[in-house]
Amino acid sequence: MWHAWRFCYVCKSVLFSAANTSFHPPEPPVDHWGLDTPLPTFPVTYTLGRKHGVTQILGEDGKVVETFRPYYISKDKFLKDTERMITMITDGPLKSFCYRRLKYLENKFQLHVLLNELRELHEQKSVPHRDFYNIRKVDTHIHAASSMNQKHLLRFIKKKMKTEADTVVLEKNGRKVTMHEVFTNLGITAYDMSVDMLDVHADRNMFHRFDKFNAKYNPVGESTLREIFIKTDNYVNGKYFAEVLKEVLSDLEDSKYQQAEPRLSIYGRSKDEWDKLAKWAISHDVWSSNVMWMVQIPRLYDIYKAKNMIKNFDVILDNIFTPLFEVTNDPSSHPELYRFLQVVSGLDSVDDESKHEYVQFDRTTAQPENYVDSENPPYSYYLYYMYANITVLNAFRRSRGMNTFALRPHCGEAGHVNHLVAGYLTSESISHGLLLRKVPVLQYLFYLTQMGIAMSPLSNNSLFISYNRNPLPEYLMKGLNVSLSTDDPLQFHFTKEALMEEFSIAAQVWKLSSCDMCELARNSVLQSGFEDKVKIHWLGPSYREEGVTGNDVSRTNVPDIRVSYRYEAMVDELTNLFRTKHL
Ligand SMILES: *[C@@H]1O[C@H](CO)[C@@H](O)[C@H](O)[C@H]1NC(C)=O
Ligand SMILES: *[C@@H]1O[C@H](CO)[C@@H](O)[C@H](O)[C@H]1NC(C)=O
Ligand SMILES: *[C@@H]1O[C@H](CO)[C@@H](O)[C@H](O)[C@H]1NC(C)=O
Numbered sequence: 001m002w003h004a005w006r007f008c009y010v011c012k013s014v015l016f017s018a019a020n021t022s023f024h025p026p027e028p029p030v031d032h033w034g035l036d037t038p039l040p041t042f043p044v045t046y047t048l049g050r051k052h053g054v055t056q057i058l059g060e061d062g063k064v065v066e067t068f069r070p071y072y073i074s075k076d077k078f079l080k081d082t083e084r085m086i087t088m089i090t091d092g093p094l095k096s097f098c099y100r101r102l103k104y105l106e107n108k109f110q111l112h113v114l115l116n117e118l119r120e121l122h123e124q125k126s127v128p129h130r131d132f133y134n135i136r137k138v139d140t141h142i143h144a145a146s147s148m149n150q151k152h153l154l155r156f157i158k159k160k161m162k163t164e165a166d167t168v169v170l171e172k173n174g175r176k177v178t179m180h181e182v183f184t185n186l187g188i189t190a191y192d193m194s195v196d197m198l199d200v201h202a203d204r205n206m207f208h209r210f211d212k213f214n215a216k217y218n219p220v221g222e223s224t225l226r227e228i229f230i231k232t233d234n235y236v237n238g239k240y241f242a243e244v245l246k247e248v249l250s251d252l253e254d255s256k257y258q259q260a261e262p263r264l265s266i267y268g269r270s271k272d273e274w275d276k277l278a279k280w281a282i283s284h285d286v287w288s289s290n291v292m293w294m295v296q297i298p299r300l301y302d303i304y305k306a307k308n309m310i311k312n313f314d315v316i317l318d319n320i321f322t323p324l325f326e327v328t329n330d331p332s333s334h335p336e337l338y339r340f341l342q343v344v345s346g347l348d349s350v351d352d353e354s355k356h357e358y359v360q361f362d363r364t365t366a367q368p369e370n371y372v373d374s375e376n377p378p379y380s381y382y383l384y385y386m387y388a389n390i391t392v393l394n395a396f397r398r399s400r401g402m403n404t405f406a407l408r409p410h411c412g413e414a415g416h417v418n419h420l421v422a423g424y425l426t427s428e429s430i431s432h433g434l435l436l437r438k439v440p441v442l443q444y445l446f447y448l449t450q451m452g453i454a455m456s457p458l459s460n461n462s463l464f465i466s467y468n469r470n471p472l473p474e475y476l477m478k479g480l481n482v483s484l485s486t487d488d489p490l491q492f493h494f495t496k497e498a499l500m501e502e503f504s505i506a507a508q509v510w511k512l513s514s515c516d517m518c519e520l521a522r523n524s525v526l527q528s529g530f531e532d533k534v535k536i537h538w539l540g541p542s543y544r545e546e547g548v549t550g551n552d553v554s555r556t557n558v559p560d561i562r563v564s565y566r567y568e569a570m571v572d573e574l575t576n577l578f579r580t581k582h583l
């Protein structure tokens, strides 16, 4: 008979065991979530009310507390600003002006490279120890449900088919179904399973077909497997999803210099979603020092409405935001959520942007509590209401010394350019921004404000725009604040280090220099939601300063020559703008 044996480094003996038993008592778990620290308490708690889709923080007199009043951004103000932006982006002379400035920036950068490429390289070489491999890079846009590559998911499923065949994994029509039965019903054995059968990889049939793309999320084209393996809220309480994610996290930790901001979902169908998610994260200890979590909110009002799960749009907002206000008001109302939120850096808004929008957002659009249409509200409506809530929520959290959340939606991947206007007005940074290439005025504004754009050219290669036409190299030349991210390694990547794969392909196709890559990496850290003290460790103590003062080449490996070029180009643009105000 065969025995598995291992040497135990703690008790210094050879141990024989069956595969699964542990050899010696495990180390006590680390308290990642501060479970031993008491929750903070506050002398005042406010009453929470709601009006026109915005949560209100009310004092004893029933009026909005004075401190928070400036943070209520009215719908009228948002619509007025939107109209102003639309006038701007369609103005002919302004379009030409911005187009020329952007072209000028692009050409100027090429001149800079011609003149200084060797000097940049020399400066990089003269920094001891630091190279592209050991600078920090953050995957600023990745979905947790597809953060493992297909081989990884396959290996995981096979392992579970063998070791947990008799575990009940779901309940169908009141009958308990085991793992073994699920696969028997599918007609698959562990040996049969291959990457091809898993069929989650994007292929050439998917170009411009987001519906097909979403179907690819289901391994073996079968939603049962998705339900079992990549959901946080299912019959096994998200156990398998937690396990596979922890493997992804441990791979990240091994690589040390790669960090990520994976998206977990909140849908807004019921009030307890946040508590469940927090409970899932804490009970499975899904935690890593290489990760800050983001929460993505799919724009699925029309689907919930059609299934009669909600009465009006306000129900979704209420389910998403009220728990966040409650836990800020009184942490003991949702103790687990309070702890989980400390590692959440922002909210994302996701869905297919290319869907036609049947409803307009203007002054006549119904307030959320009266929005009972069967059609989905438009993109800007979602974004405005998320923004209005987050602004107040952040002011509230800041006043209590808690971390705040950034709004970082998917934006400008497809669909109407109005999405970009809404994103520009409301968000901290955006993911994709492909359509900026068609709107010079907005692109120039993104440049002037250095608004972050997380781009994933491999993902867009499959879906909307082929790789070599992706505007990333052009944006980078002009000096827009772009970073590289992976989006969906399950569908698009082949290796364990998806972010490196993304960098590697970009470098080959677009002939990026080592300096370009380090600049992209530095942008990704700046765009990420990691804490200030972490960024100081990665980028240097004065990273918030402008120009060369803010750059520490011994940590970022971005040459001062490049940083000062960017700074001077920006100052030039601003000077020029104020000079040509009369145009
Ligand atoms: C904020 O959240 C509340 C739920 O508490 C919701 O009713 C409201 O519509 C949201 N407002 C905005 C501006 O998102
Ligand atoms: C890039 O964008 C992020 C926000 O996404 C911002 O914090 C950062 O300062 C920007 N970078 C520069 C160089 O301004
Ligand atoms: C490319 O476009 C698709 C379709 O909208 C989007 O889902 C994907 O996230 C985009 N990827 C990147 C990396 O921009």
Ligand SMILES: [Zn+2]
Residues within 6 Å of the ligand: 141, 143, 410, 431, 487
């Ligand atoms: Zn995405």
